[in-house]
Amino acid sequence: MTHHVHLGDSGQYFAAAPDQTLLDAGLQAGIALPYGCASGTCGACRCRIRSGSAVEARPNRVLSDAERAAGYALLCQAHAYSDIVLEWQAPAGTPAARPAIWPCRLQERRWLSSDVLEVRLKLPRGDAPFRFLPGQYVDFLLDDGGRRSFSLAAPPTDDTIELHIKITPHGRFGRYIAEQLPDRAMLRFEGPLGAFHLHEAERPTLLVAGGTGFAPIKAMVEDAIQRADQRPMHVFWGARQPEDLYLDALVREWTAHHAHIRYTPVCESVPEDWTGAHGRVHDAVSAHYPDLRGHALYASGPPAMVASIKASALQSGLHPDHLHYDSFDDAHVTWPGTP
Numbered sequence: 198m199t200h201h202v203h204l205g206d207s208g209q210y211f212a213a214a215p216d217q218t219l220l221d222a223g224l225q226a227g228i229a230l231p232y233g234c235a236s237g238t239c240g241a242c243r244c245r246i247r248s249g250s251a252v253e254a255r256p257n258r259v260l261s262d263a264e265r266a267a268g269y270a271l272l273c274q275a276h277a278y279s280d281i282v283l284e285w286q287a288p289a290g291t292p293a294a295r296p297a298i299w300p301c302r303l304q305e306r307r308w309l310s311s312d313v314l315e316v317r318l319k320l321p322r323g324d325a326p327f328r329f330l331p332g333q334y335v336d337f338l339l340d341d342g343g344r345r346s347f348s349l350a351a352p353p354t355d356d357t358i359e360l361h362i363k364i365t366p367h368g369r370f371g372r373y374i375a376e377q378l379p380d381r382a383m384l385r386f387e388g389p390l391g392a393f394h395l396h397e398a399e400r401p402t403l404l405v406a407g408g409t410g411f412a413p414i415k416a417m418v419e420d421a422i423q424r425a426d427q428r429p430m431h432v433f434w435g436a437r438q439p440e441d442l443y444l445d446a447l448v449r450e451w452t453a454h455h456a457h458i459r460y461t462p463v464c465e466s467v468p469e470d471w472t473g474a475h476g477r478v479h480d481a482v483s484a485h486y487p488d489l490r491g492h493a494l495y496a497s498g499p500p501a502m503v504a505s506i507k508a509s510a511l512q513s514g515l516h517p518d519h520l521h522y523d524s525f526d527d528a529h530v531t532w533p534g535t536p
């Protein structure tokens with residue numbers, strides 16, 4: 198039996214058959230639902246079911262018990278067993294854009310550290326510029342059918358996008374971009390993707406990054422500064438060693454000019470004169486904020502880091518409605534043969 202799935206109080210709804218996931222049914226109906234891997238591993242389609250019942254096809258390890266208890270489900274895994282109302286907030290400011298395929302041209306490459314490359318790509322001029330919510334990501338479409346995901350590292354402009362690419366010895370796409378791609382070469386990407394963005398809640402906000410997970414956090418903070426959003430923000434950036442905090446000076450500049458922004462760099466291996474936190478980033482967050490009731494938290498980075506911060510933050514009283522994350526799961530890395 199087909200059921201109706203309502204998007205909050207918006208008046209929008211779509212029909213979902215029992216053998217369809219909510220994501221498939223919504224996309225088929227032309228609704229721009231957020232998603233990434235479509236296979237239950239990234240969490241980009243996480244949504245709260247306000248009323249009605251849905252059953253997930255198979256267990257996933259993305260959602261914690263606290264999130265499940267609060268009614269969260271993965272749209273790419275859940276099937277409707279009754280009419281459903283999803284908790285649905287249209288993002289304020291820039292409206293959520295439907296993913297599309299865009300051409301772009303390599304404009305500039307700049308090393309931000311020994312292994313992180315800033316890449317700027319020029320977009321075509323046109324009546325409808327590429328729009329996205331700071332925090333979202335794009336998938337590069339490769340000639341052999343592979344895809345490679347990168348977060349957008351700056352707020353929307355009319356003609357460029359910025360990426361931070363970690364170059365590793367075995368990362369074929371990164372090495373290709375760094376070493377072989379000719380200047381002004383053309384690429385194609387699909388986007389915007391994902392649901393990671395700064396929500397409107399006016400509550401003290403923690404932004405927790407691991408490694409190049411800093412990219413979407415940077416886009417969100419720069420956008421908040423441009424909009425004169427004055428909510429208290431505390432940026433935590435975790436890395437192995439201080440050299441890996443590849444835009445540390447930029448974050449310090451934010452704090453120097455904006456009293457509502459704080460910064461705690463966190464490194465696992467530190468020199469004697471280190472003044473930041475020592476250890477793992479989720480422990481630093483817990484040390485600063487043993488009680489997270491009344492806060493919002495955004496986390497972006499490798500799956501292990503995001504899992505740790507989720508667990509500790511929920512234990513510290515953070516409400517799941519105010520927990521948002523972007524986990525760089527392996528499912529995002531679809532370049533064939535990439536270890």
Ligand code: FES
Pocket residue numbers: 231232233234235236237238239240241242243259271272273274
């Ligand atoms: Fe559903 Fe990735 S799109 S978990």
